[in-house]
Every structure is written in C-alpha cells, then in structure tokens.
Amino acid sequence: MNVLGIIAEYNPFHNGHLYHLEECVKRAGADAAVAVMSGNFTQRGEPAMMDKWTRSRLAVQCGVDLVLELPFAFAVNSAEHFAKGGVGILSGLGCVTHLGFGGEQGTLEELDAIAELLAKAPSEYQQTLKEFLGNGDSYPKAREKTVERMLGKRAAELSLSPNNILAIEYLKQLKTLDSSIIPIMVNRKGPGYFDQRPVGKIASAMAIRRQMDKQRRMDYVPPPVKAALPKAGDTSGYFQLVRSAVLRCREAELAKIFSVGEGLEHKLKKQIRTSGSLEELVEAVSSKRYPKARIRRILCQLLMGLTAFEPVFYARVLAAGEKGTRLLREAKKKSGIPIITNINKEAHLPDLLSYDTLSGDIYNLLTGHDLYEQCDQVKRPYIEVGK
Amino acid sequence: MNVLGIIAEYNPFHNGHLYHLEECVKRAGADAAVAVMSGNFTQRGEPAMMDKWTRSRLAVQCGVDLVLELPFAFAVNSAEHFAKGGVGILSGLGCVTHLGFGGEQGTLEELDAIAELLAKAPSEYQQTLKEFLGNGDSYPKAREKTVERMLGKRAAELSLSPNNILAIEYLKQLKTLDSSIIPIMVNRKGPGYFDQRPVGKIASAMAIRRQMDKQRRMDYVPPPVKAALPKAGDTSGYFQLVRSAVLRCREAELAKIFSVGEGLEHKLKKQIRTSGSLEELVEAVSSKRYPKARIRRILCQLLMGLTAFEPVFYARVLAAGEKGTRLLREAKKKSGIPIITNINKEAHLPDLLSYDTLSGDIYNLLTGHDLYEQCDQVKRPYIEVGK
Numbered sequence: 001m002n003v004l005g006i007i008a009e010y011n012p013f014h015n016g017h018l019y020h021l022e023e024c025v026k027r028a029g030a031d032a033a034v035a036v037m038s039g040n041f042t043q044r045g046e047p048a049m050m051d052k053w054t055r056s057r058l059a060v061q062c063g064v065d066l067v068l069e070l071p072f073a074f075a076v077n078s079a080e081h082f083a084k085g086g087v088g089i090l091s092g093l094g095c096v097t098h099l100g101f102g103g104e105q106g107t108l109e110e111l112d113a114i115a116e117l118l119a120k121a122p123s124e125y126q127q128t129l130k131e132f133l134g135n136g137d138s139y140p141k142a143r144e145k146t147v148e149r150m151l152g153k154r155a156a157e158l159s160l161s162p163n164n165i166l167a168i169e170y171l172k173q174l175k176t177l178d179s180s181i182i183p184i185m186v187n188r189k190g191p192g193y194f195d196q197r198p199v200g201k202i203a204s205a206m207a208i209r210r211q212m213d214k215q216r217r218m219d220y221v222p223p224p225v226k227a228a229l230p231k232a233g234d235t236s237g238y239f240q241l242v243r244s245a246v247l248r249c250r251e252a253e254l255a256k257i258f259s260v261g262e263g264l265e266h267k268l269k270k271q272i273r274t275s276g277s278l279e280e281l282v283e284a285v286s287s288k289r290y291p292k293a294r295i296r297r298i299l300c301q302l303l304m305g306l307t308a309f310e311p312v313f314y315a316r317v318l319a320a321g322e323k324g325t326r327l328l329r330e331a332k333k334k335s336g337i338p339i340i341t342n343i344n345k346e347a348h349l350p351d352l353l354s355y356d357t358l359s360g361d362i363y364n365l366l367t368g369h370d371l372y373e374q375c376d377q378v379k380r381p382y383i384e385v386g387k
Numbered sequence: 388m389n390v391l392g393i394i395a396e397y398n399p400f401h402n403g404h405l406y407h408l409e410e411c412v413k414r415a416g417a418d419a420a421v422a423v424m425s426g427n428f429t430q431r432g433e434p435a436m437m438d439k440w441t442r443s444r445l446a447v448q449c450g451v452d453l454v455l456e457l458p459f460a461f462a463v464n465s466a467e468h469f470a471k472g473g474v475g476i477l478s479g480l481g482c483v484t485h486l487g488f489g490g491e492q493g494t495l496e497e498l499d500a501i502a503e504l505l506a507k508a509p510s511e512y513q514q515t516l517k518e519f520l521g522n523g524d525s526y527p528k529a530r531e532k533t534v535e536r537m538l539g540k541r542a543a544e545l546s547l548s549p550n551n552i553l554a555i556e557y558l559k560q561l562k563t564l565d566s567s568i569i570p571i572m573v574n575r576k577g578p579g580y581f582d583q584r585p586v587g588k589i590a591s592a593m594a595i596r597r598q599m600d601k602q603r604r605m606d607y608v609p610p611p612v613k614a615a616l617p618k619a620g621d622t623s624g625y626f627q628l629v630r631s632a633v634l635r636c637r638e639a640e641l642a643k644i645f646s647v648g649e650g651l652e653h654k655l656k657k658q659i660r661t662s663g664s665l666e667e668l669v670e671a672v673s674s675k676r677y678p679k680a681r682i683r684r685i686l687c688q689l690l691m692g693l694t695a696f697e698p699v700f701y702a703r704v705l706a707a708g709e710k711g712t713r714l715l716r717e718a719k720k721k722s723g724i725p726i727i728t729n730i731n732k733e734a735h736l737p738d739l740l741s742y743d744t745l746s747g748d749i750y751n752l753l754t755g756h757d758l759y760e761q762c763d764q765v766k767r768p769y770i771e772v773g774k
Contacts, residue, residue, distance in 0.1 A: 240624075240752065241631055247748040247758075248632075248692065250741075273759040305635065354637075361634040365627070371634075372660035 003327065004030035005096040005181065007070065007086030007170070009038045011048045011209070012229065013058050014221045016189065016202040021063055023186045024100030032323045034066040034096060035059055036086045038075035039356055040363035041304075043082050045296030047235040049209050051363055051374070054228055056318035057382040061224035066324030069316040072355035073309050076300045077259070081311075083169030088313040091179050094334030095327065099174065103167050103185040106158040111185070114147060114159050115171030125150060138288050163188060233367030239278045241366060245303045246272045256307045259298045264290060268298075303362060304355050312350045314338045319382040341381055390714065391417035392483040392568065394457065394473030394557065396425045398435045398596065399616065400445050401608045403576065403589040408450055410573045411487030419710045421453040421483060422446055423473045425462035426743055427750035428691075430469050432683030434622040436596050438750055438761070441615055443705035444769040448611035453711030456703040459742035460696050463687045464645070468698075470556030475700040478566050481721030482714065486561065490554045490572040493545040498572070501534060501546050502558035512537060525675050550575060620754030626665045628753060632690045633659045643694045646685045651677060655685075690749060691742050699737045701725040706769040728768055 004024050010017060025033055037059065039052040048055060056067035074085025090096045103111065117125060128149055132142035148156035158164055167185060174181055189202060198207065203220040218226050246254075246268060254265040267285050275281035278299070286292045314337050320328060332339055340346060343353065357376040364374045372378060391411050397404060412420055424446065426439040435442060443454035461472025477483045490498065504512060515536055519529035535543035545551055554572060561568055576589060585594065590607040605613050633641075633655060641652040654672050662668035665686070673679045701724050707715060719726055727733060730740065744763040751761045759765060 237627075240627075243752055243758070244628055244631065244749065245635075247752065248690075248745065273762060303635075358635065362631065365630055365634065371630070375660060 001032070001095070001330075002028050002030045002097045003095050004028045004033040004184075005090035005093075005099045006033060006035045006064070007037075007083070007090070007099075007101065007166075008035050008059075009042050009048070009205070010035070010055050010059050011038070011042055011205050012050060012055065012221060012232075013062050013225050014203065014205060014208055016204070016220075018062055018222055019189055019202065020100070020102055020186050024098070024184050025063075027184050027186070028098035028100065028182070030098060032065040032327050033063070034068065034090070034093070034324070034327060035064045036068045036070045036089050037318065038070050039072055040359050041072060041076050041300050043075060043077070043079075043297070044293060045076055045298070045300040047238050047363055047366060049235070050228065050232045051367070051369065052318055052360070053374075053379055053382065054231075057384075058224050058228055060319045060321050060324065060382065060384050062222045064324075065321045066317070066327050067319040069318050069356060071314070071316075071352045072304060072359045073258075073306055073352050074311075076297050076304075076306070078294070078297075079165045079169045080172075083166060083173050084311060085313070087170055087173035087177065087179070087181075088311065089315055089337065091174075091177050091181060092313045092335060092337035093315060093331045094336055095331050096181055098182045098184050099170060100184045100186060101167050101170050102163045102188050104161040104163045104188055106154075106164065108183060108185045110155065110158055111164060111167050112171050112183075113151060114155050115168045115175060117147065117150060118143075118168065119172045119175040141288075233369065235366055237366050239281075241362065242278065242281075242299050242303055243272055246299070249302060254302065257298060257302045258306045258308060259294055259301055261289070264298070304359050306355055309352060312352050314340055314350050314353065316340045316343075316353070316356065317381045319384070321384045322386065325383060344377055388419070388482075388717075389415055389417045389484045390482050391415045391420040391571075392477035392480075392486045393420060393422045393451070394424075394470070394477070394486075394488065394553075395422050395446075396429050396435070396592070397422070397442050397446050398425070398429055398592050399437060399442065399608060399619075400449050400612050401590065401592060401595055403591070403607075405449055405609050406576055406589065407487070407489055407573055411485070411571050412450075414571050414573070415485035415487065415569070417485060419452040419714050420450070421455065421477070421480070421711070421714060422451045423455050423457045423476050424705065425457050426459055427746050428459060428463050428687050430462060430464070430466075430684070431680060432463055432685070432687040434625050434750055434753060436622070437615060437619045438754070438756065439705055439747070440761075440766055440769065441618075444771075445611050445615055447706045447708050447711065447769065447771050449609045451711075452708045453704070453714050454706040456705050456743060458701070458703075458737075458739045459691060459746045460645075460693055460739045461698075463684050463691075463693070463746075465681075465684075466552045466556045467559075470553060470560050471698060472700070474557055474560035474564065474566070474568075475698065476702055476724065478561075478564050478568060479700045479722060479724035480702060480718045481723055482718050483568055485569045485571050486557060487571045487573060488554050488557050489550045489575050491548040491550045491575055493541075493551065495570060495572045497542065497545055498551060498554050499558050499570075500538060501542050502555045502562060504534065504537060505530075505555065506559045506562040620756065622753055624753050626668075628749065629665065629668075629686050629690055630659060633686070636689060641689065644685060644689045645693045645695060646681055646688055648676070651685070691745050693742055696739060699739050701727055701737050701740070703727045703730075703740070703743065704768045706771070708771045709773065712770060731764060 037056055040048055042048050052069060059067050068089060070085050074081050125146060128146040129142050132145045144156050147159050159168060171183055198220060208217045208220055251265040251269055254260060271281055271284040275284055282292050282295045286295050343349060360376040364371050424443055427435055429435050439456060446454050455476060457472050461468050512533060515533040516529050519532045531543050534546050546555060558570055585607060595604045595607055638652040638656055658668055658671040662671055669679050669682045673682050730736060747763040751758050
C-alpha cells in the first residue's frame with residue numbers, strides 16, 4: 001500500500017493545494033494521503049486565518065485522508081525545524097511511502113544535490129562556511145555563498161526561493177533519517193509564493209488571505225472552503241496580546257525565547273513602546289541578522305513561551321476520512337511514535353504538546369471562540385464517515 | 388513643622404476625601420500633607436478608573452502637597468501589606484509627624500487596643516488563634532473569634548468593618564515600627580465604604596465609579612476632578628488580559644503567585660474556560676478560604692507576575708505642590724529610604740519598582756495610552772508651582 005505524506009499549512013486550502021495533492025497522489029500511486037499541518041499559528045509567525053480544527057476538516061473534505069498536527073514548536077520555526085518536525089512525524093508513522101512537496105524551479109536531482117551537501121556537511125563545506133561567517137556574513141548568506149562555491153551559481157540561486165528552501169530541507173531530513181520515503185516534487189503551477197496575481201484558477205494563499213475581496217477569493221478555493229471562508233475569525237487583537245507578552249517578559253526571559261539570539265531583547269523592549277502595529281514593530285526590530293519572518297516567529301514563540309526544546313515526535317490526529325481511520329489503525333501497529341487522538345486519555349503527554357494546547361487557547365481567546373468547547377482538551381478530531 | 392501623612396487610593400478623589408484631608412490637617416496642626424497613593428491598580432485588585440499620574444495631580448490640585456506611589460506589591464495586597472507599605476514609607480521619610488486615617492465606628496482607643504493585641508500577639512493570643520484554626524475556621528474568622536474571646540464582642544465587631552480593618556493595621560504597623568508618628572482618626576462622614584447612596588455632598592468612591600451617571604457624579608467631587616472624570620480611560624479590556632495571563636501561566640508558576648495558597652491553581656485553570664467575565668470568574672473561584680477580594684488581587688498579581696517579595700521601602704514621587712517640593716528637600720536630608728523622582732537617574736532601582744513600571748505599561752496598554760510618552764521611564768512627576 002502506497003501512502004503519500006504532505007507537510008502543509010493549508011491557510012487556506014486552495015485550488016493550488018488541490019492540484020498539488022492530486023498530482024502527488026497520482027505520481028505516488030498512493031492509496032491514501034496523510035498531511036502534517038501547522039496548528040493555529042503558522043510558519044510566518046501569525047495566527048492562521050481559520051483554526052486548526054476547521055482547516056483540517058476542510059483538508060479532509062478536499063481529499064486528504066488523515067490530518068495530523070505539526071506541533072507548534074516545529075511549525076512556528078525556521079524552515080529547518082519545520083521540515084524536521086514534518087518529516088520526523090511522517091517517517092515515524094512507519095507506513096508513509098512517499099513525500100510530496102512543491103518546487104519552484106530546478107529538478108529534484110538539482111535540489112537533492114544541495115540537500116546532500118547540507119546533510120553531509122563535509123569538512124570543505126564547514127570550512128568555507130566558517131570563512132564567510134568570519135567575514136561578517138549572516139548565516140543564510142554564508143550558506144548561499146558556500147553552496148555557490150561548491151556547487152555553482154545555479155545551485156545557489158535554486159536554494160533561495162521559498163518553496164525550494166523547504167524542499168531542500170525535506171530532502172535533507174530524509175537523508176539525515178536515512179529514510180526509505182520516496183520524494184516527489186511537483187513544480188508549482190500558477191503564481192509563486194509571494195505573487196499577488198492569480199494565474200487561471202490558482203492564487204497564492206497569501207493573496208487569498210490578504211489581497212482579495214470576499215467574493216473574488218471564492219474563485220480560487222474548492223467548494224468546502226468556499227462555505228467556510230466567511231466564518232473565519234477576526235485575529236486583529238493579536239498585536240495587543242503580543243504587546244502585553246513583550247511588556248510582561250523580562251529581558252532575561254526574553255533572551256531565552258527559542259529564536260532569540262544576542263541583543264534582540266533590548267531592541268524589542270524599546271521598540272514595543274513606539275510601534276503602533278505588528279508590522280511597524282517587525283520593521284523596527286528586523287535587521288540583517290533578524291529578518292522579518294524570524295521576528296514574527298519570535299513574537300509568536302514569546303507569546304507561547306517557547307524556549308529551547310528537545311525535538312520529540314508524536315502524531316496528533318486533527319481530522320480523518322474513512323481511509324484515514326483505516327490508515328490510523330495500520331499506523332498504530334507500525335508507528336514508532338505515539339499516536340494521539342484524545343489527549344485526556346494519554347498517561348504521559350509529550351512536553352511539546354503543551355505549546356499546541358496553549359496556542360489553541362490563545363487562538364480561541366483571540367477569535368472569541370469558546371475557551372471550553374473549543375479547547376484541545378474538549379474538542380475531538382473531525383472524522384468523516386463515508387469518504 | 389508638623390507633617391500629615393495619609394495612605395489613600397483616591398479612586399477618584401471626592402468630597403469625602405477632601406473633608407478627611409482638611410479635618411486631619413486641622414487636627415494635626417499640619418503645615419503640609421503627604422499622601423502615599425496606590426498606583427494604577429488598587430487594593431481591590433482592579434485597574435484604577437484614572438491612571439496614577441492623573442490621580443496624583445488631582446490630589447495635589449485638591450490640597451495634598453506631595454503624592455508618593457504605594458508600590459504595586461503593597462497596594463494590590465491584603466490590608467496588612469497595604470498598611471505595611473504605606474506606614475513604612477511615611478515612617479521612612481523621617482519628617483512625617485501625624486498619620487491621618489478614617490474610621491467607621493469606635494474610638495481610636497478601642498481600635499488601638501485591638502492593634503496592640505495583634506502587634507504583640509502574646510502567647511494566649513497565639514494559642515487561642517491556633518485552637519480556632521484547628522477547628523477549621525478561616526484565618527480572618529479565627530482572628531475575629533480570638534479578638535472576641537480576649538477583648539470582648541464589641542472589639543470583635545469593630546475589627547470587621549473595611550475602614551477599621553485598615554485603621555487597625557495602620558496602628559499595628561506604627562507599633563511594630565515603634566514609630567513616634569501620632570495617629571489621627573477621623574470618623575467617616577457620610578456613607579460607608581460599600582454604601583451606594585450618597586449623604587449630602589458625599590458619596591463613596593465605589594458609588595462614584597459604578598453607580599452614577601456621568602452628570603450626577605460631578606456633584607460629589609471637587610472641581611479639578613470634575614474636569615478630569617470625563618477623560619477617564621476605558622478599562623473594559625482588562626478581563627481579556629487576565630484571561631491570556633491565566634491561560635499562559637502553568638499551574639506550577641500560578642502556585643507561586645503571592646496570594647495563592649494551596650489548590651487554587653487547578654480551580655483557576657479550570658474556571659477560566661467557562662467564565663464570561665471577571666465577576667463570573669471571581670464568583671466561580673472564590674470560597675471561604677479565598678474571598679472575592681483576594682481572588683481579584685491574585686488575578687492582578689498574576690498579570691504582573693508578583694511572587695514572594697522582600698518588603699523594601701522607597702518614596703517615588705508622583706506629584707507635588709510648592710510646599711511638597713520643599714518637603715521633599717527636607718525629606719532628602721532626613722529620609723531613611725530612597726527618594727526617587729526620576730527612575731532613569733537611579734544607579735540601583737529597588738526590585739519592587741519593576742512591578743510599578745510594569746503595571747504602568749499594562750495600564751497604558753489597556754487604556755490605549757501611548758506606551759512611550761506615558762511610561763514610567765518617560766513620564767515626569769507633576770509639579771505645581773504657585774500653590
């Protein structure tokens with residue numbers, strides 16, 4: 001039985017995702033598809049436009065068979081950690097045969113060569129990297145230059161586009177785990193990650209979230225999502241929560257937040273007073289060393305109190321179709337990681353899970369959802385019968 | 388030179404406060420009056436209706452010569468700590484000769500006898516107290532019964548009314564410090580602490596805050612307050628901040644919050660999900676052991692992260708008239724405690740001060756005040772010239 005794995009945010013699930021899913025299923029000859037999906041907060045370090053229960057249900061209604069939560073600690077983190085979490089869970093399940101992801105340019109072979117270099121990190125790689133870092137380059141810049149010197153200009157260019165960054169990290173994690181999962185890369189159809197203009201019936205998730213009026217965006221999502229979009233919660237109170245968290249966090253505690261390196265704590269504490277919006281704050285605090293996306297993630301990590309953590313993998317079920325529930329039974333026999341369907345029934349919960357439940361609570365507080373009915377201790381996975 | 392000290396909240400300053408101030412000044416033959424006033428959060432564990440800078444300015448405009456901040460750790464705390472902070476600061480100044488406070492019933496001598504018993508706590512007192520506690524009485528109840536057994540029924544009754552509770556604590560602190568400050572008790576004129584109905588031109592602060600329409604409350608406050616009342620900030624977002632703080636605080640951390648004793652953390656974590664307002668939450672969590680006022684204070688302490696603290700005294704200036712600035716110069720020579728007019732100029736700030744500045748920030752966030760212009764690091768004391 002072939003099982004396709006996907007790592008996604010589905011924020012929201014749109015026609016591009018549907019195309020990607022169907023294409024990957026076809027190429028993998030897959031009997032079922034399982035997605036590991038970010039929870040209520042995304043890799044951009046922002047509240048998702050719909051909560052994880054809704055997004056996972058929509059994914060199942062759009063054709064995914066099983067949706068597992070990518071734990072907060074991996075999801076709201078760098079591409080490397082995001083990939084580590086996603087691949088770690090899919091690999092841990094023991095029944096996933098293929099991993100499907102998107103690419104922007106280049107072939108799987110080209111990206112694989114870069115991933116090989118990063119995974120093995122031979123001494124020449126390390127020395128070159130050290131050299132560029134010593135010259136004052138930021139880590140991503142030094143890495144890009146090292147890739148360029150060792151694999152050429154095209155490889156360096158390929159390693160920079162958003163989807164490729166993730167693709168390379170997925171490939172790297174598969175190598176690190178010495179996994180037998182077969183990678184499948186489907187090149188993005190339609191607009192790029194940052195593109196605001198739709199191509200045909202496909203628009204980027206970012207464009208759907210931000211640029212479109214409520215009627216127009218309906219053209220770019222499958223029917224189940226059309227029905228759910230108007231009910232998306234208002235997350236405009238997020239900055240108020242972030243500000244209160246930054247104000248309440250002492251500099252010494254701030255310095256312990258996962259993605260915070262040297263010196264940011266003073267700057268953040270200072271700029272929080274004069275920034276009138278999240279974007280203003282991100283702009284004021286960002287730098288070569290701290291790009292905007294990292295700042296956004298730091299603020300979100302700070303809100304959840306994420307400090308250094310030990311990567312632990314578990315498969316928390318958010319939603320499943322009938323095929324998905326069969327897959328779960330299968331995985332329960334083969335899985336090397338805990339499979340969690342009801343956190344109240346687990347004797348020992350992984351430490352990392354507390355960030356998932358807290359981010360559920362904070363999201364509910366933010367959107368005015370019921371703090372009891374909608375909390376992770378009460379809410380049950382969506383199970384679709386007859387699919 | 389006689390100097391009157393007062394410990395107050397002035398939330399808001401009203402005609403009853405004016406009467407109390409004038410009466411105490413007269414009876415003390417005082418040349419100047421200094422008030423130690425709660426900051427942005429009050430002993431009820433709630434945001435004040437106006438910020439500390441406004442309330443202290445109004446106090447000066449209404450006749451107080453110098454206003455110092457009662458640090459958050461004392462202000463949002465039990466009557467005992469509230470009194471300890473206020474008397475500690477007034478006594479530390481070295482130039483205060485009289486302490487004026489209100490009483491409801493009974494004479495100064497009667498309350499003094501109770502204070503003497505509590506301050507000395509002779510072995511008979513301790514044994515009796517232990518006996519009642521052993522029988523399952525709460526601490527306040529056991530104390531009341533002990534006072535009754537040792538000083539009679541009337542003393543026990545006197546020790547229970549809100550203003551007398553504070554009066555007794557002030558007297559107790561003066562004894563504990565072996566202070567030469569002379570207590571002056573002015574019996575409350577007009578309505579009691581909890582009374583909602585005004586008497587003549589005097590209404591309780593609670594009635595002014597809660598029960599009255601905007602026009603009517605003008606009858607019960609002096610002219611400077613009339614001008615300021617309409618500008619009072621909206622503090623209705625307080626519950627949202629409290630909820631986010633409770634959700635984010637792990638049970639183990641919650642148990643460390645100053646006024647939290649055994650077992651409350653589970654109850655609070657549970658009830659936070661089903662309570663739709665602060666009052667609902669307070670109602671749901673309160674008990675014989677945790678009366679409502681204590682719950683409100685706990686929530687406020689939690690928001691500021693107040694854990695066990697070492698009582699330290701300092702005189703932080705919020706506002707002064709001309710006489711007050713002269714008094715400050717005098718106090719700077721005699722004071723046994725730091726006098727702080729600009730926190731940026733202090734080499735070593737008391738640890739407790741961080742709760743005062745944080746509660747300033749949180750208050751500003753809550754009311755939409757500018758987080759820079761209005762913060763404790765930027766805002767300067769109000770100095771009135773020509774008064």
